[in-house]
Amino acid sequence: MQTFFYTAGAVAVAATLLMILSLNAVHALLYLIVSFLAVAVIFYILGAPFVAALEVIVYAGAIMVLFIFIVMMLNLGRRAAEQERAWLRPSMWIGPSVLAAILLGEVILLLTRAGVPAPAAEVVGPKEVGLVLFGPYLIGVELTSVLLMGALVAAYHLGWHRPKLEKANVDDSRARGASPGGDFVRAGADRSPGTP
Amino acid sequence: MLMIPVQEGLLLAAILFALGLIGLLVRRNILFILMSTEVMLNAAGLAFIVAGARWGAADGQVMFFFILALAAAEVSVGLALVLRMHHQYKSLDADLLSRMRG
Numbered sequence: 001m002q003t004f005f006y007t008a009g010a011v012a013v014a015a016t017l018l019m020i021l022s023l024n025a026v027h028a029l030l031y032l033i034v035s036f037l038a039v040a041v042i043f044y045i046l047g048a049p050f051v052a053a054l055e056v057i058v059y060a061g062a063i064m065v066l067f068i069f070i071v072m073m074l075n076l077g078r079r080a081a082e083q084e085r086a087w088l089r090p091s092m093w094i095g096p097s098v099l100a101a102i103l104l105g106e107v108i109l110l111l112t113r114a115g116v117p118a119p120a121a122e123v124v125g126p127k128e129v130g131l132v133l134f135g136p137y138l139i140g141v142e143l144t145s146v147l148l149m150g151a152l153v154a155a156y157h158l159g160w161h162r163p164k165l166e167k168a169n170v171d172d173s174r175a176r177g178a179s180p181g182g183d184f185v186r187a188g189a190d191r192s193p194g195t196p
Numbered sequence: 197m198l199m200i201p202v203q204e205g206l207l208l209a210a211i212l213f214a215l216g217l218i219g220l221l222v223r224r225n226i227l228f229i230l231m232s233t234e235v236m237l238n239a240a241g242l243a244f245i246v247a248g249a250r251w252g253a254a255d256g257q258v259m260f261f262f263i264l265a266l267a268a269a270e271v272s273v274g275l276a277l278v279l280r281m282h283h284q285y286k287s288l289d290a291d292l293l294s295r296m297r298g
Contacts, residue, residue: 029231032234043245063268066271066272067227067275121252122252124254133258152272
C-alpha cells in the first residue's frame with residue numbers, strides 16, 4: 001500500500017509542476033485534472049473513500065468543467081479553429097495520458113489482487129462523516145449555505161451585462177494605451193519589456 | 197497492515213501547497229492564478245485528511261467538505277471576474293488590473 005501512496009504522490013507532484021509550467025491553458029487544465037485524480041487515490045489509501053469520490057466528482061468534475069467552459073467562452077473567433085487543429089497533435093495529450101495511465105495501473109493492481117483492497121489507514125465511512133457533519137458541525141453547514149448563496153449572487157451580479165458601462169471602460173482603456181485583442185494564453189507578451 | 201507515516205502525508209501536502217504558491221507568484225495569467233489557488237486549497241484539504249486518518253476521526257473529512265464548498269464559491273466568483281476582465285480589457289494579464297481606478 002505504501003508503494004501506491006508514493007506512486008500517486010509522485011504523479012500528483014509531477015502533474016502539478018507541469019500545470020504550472022505549461023503555456024496553454026487547456027494543457028494546464030488537463031494536468032490539473034490528473035493531479036486531482038492522484039490526490040483522490042491518496043484519499044482512498046488514507047481511509048477516506050467518500051472524500052475520494054467527492055474529490056473526483058466535485059474537483060475534477062464540476063470545478064474543472066467550470067474552468068473549461070470559461071476557456072471555451074474566451075476563445076471565440078478565428079483563433080479557435082487553429083487551436084482546435086493544434087489540439088489534435090499528440091504533444092498535447094501524451095503527458096496527461098502517461099500520468100493518468102500510471103493511476104489506472106494502480107487501480108487495476110488494487111482491484112486484481114486477492115480480496116477487497118483494504119486502505120492503509122482505518123476507514124472512516126460516509127455514515128460517521130454525516131453524523132459528525134450534522135452534529136457538532138451543524139453551524140458550519142449553515143454558514144456554508146450562506147457562503148454558497150453569496151457566491152451565487154456575486155457571480156450573477158458580475159456576469160450581468162451592462163453594455164453602456166462596458167463600452168465606456170473599453171474606450172477609456174484604449175485611450176490609455178492598453179492593446180485590445182491580446183493573447184489570453186501568453187498574458188503579458190504584448191507589453192513593452194521595460195514595464196514591471 | 198502498513199500505515200502511511202503522517203509525516204510523509206503532510207510532506208506531500210506541503211509540497212503541493214508550495215507548488216501552488218509558486219504558480220500563484222510566477223504566472224501573470226489570471227486563469228493560472230485561479231488554478232494555483234485551487235491547488236493550494238486542495239493541498240490544505242489533503243493535510244486535513246492526513247490528520248483525520250492519523251486519529252481515525254471524521255473531523256478531517258468534514259473540514260475537507262468546507263474547503264470544497266469554499267473552493268466552489270471562490271472559483272465561481274473568480275471566473276465571473278475573469279469574464280468581466282476579458283470583456284473590458286480583451287486580455288487576461290493580471291498586471292493590467294493596476295490600471296483600474298479605485
